[in-house]
Amino acid sequence: MKPFTEHEVKEFLTNNLKDWSLEKNSLNREFKFKSFVEAFSFMTAIALVAEKLDHHPDWSNSYNKVSISLTNHEAKGITQLDFDLAKTIDRIYEK
Numbered sequence: 858m859k860p861f862t863e864h865e866v867k868e869f870l871t872n873n874l875k876d877w878s879l880e881k882n883s884l885n886r887e888f889k890f891k892s893f894v895e896a897f898s899f900m901t902a903i904a905l906v907a908e909k910l911d912h913h914p915d916w917s918n919s920y921n922k923v924s925i926s927l928t929n930h931e932a933k934g935i936t937q938l939d940f941d942l943a944k945t946i947d948r949i950y951e952k
Contacts, residue, residue: 860934874943883915883928884935884943888950890921899923902949912938914946 861869866879877886890896896918903925907913915926925946927939 858929858932858936858938860929860932860936866935869940874940874947876947877943879935880926882934883926884939885924885926886943886946888923888925890923893918893920896921896923899949903946906945906949907942910938910942912942914942 863879866884870877870879870884874884877884879885888896888899890899900916900918900923903914903916912929915928917924927942928934929936929938
């Protein structure tokens with residue numbers, strides 16, 4: 858899978874994923890919840906989707922915060938899989 862150029866990624870973020878940022882060749886976003894249980898439940902929902910896509914985020918959790926970084930390590934950049942997973946993550950968060 859071919860990675861997008863930096864310009865293409867920035868344009869996609871502006872038009873589709875306003876809460877995500879481009880940092881060090883990856884899509885990044887931090888999410889905040891009321892509790893650890895909510896944060897962990899969010900991560901579990903994402904894990905199930907990521908496993909089906911065979912595309913896994915780099916992430917961390919600290920109590921009620923989840924930080925997510927998406928990139929395609931094989932393609933050495935951001936691909937359509939990253940955009941698709943980011944959109945799915947946003948939908949899960951909105952629930």
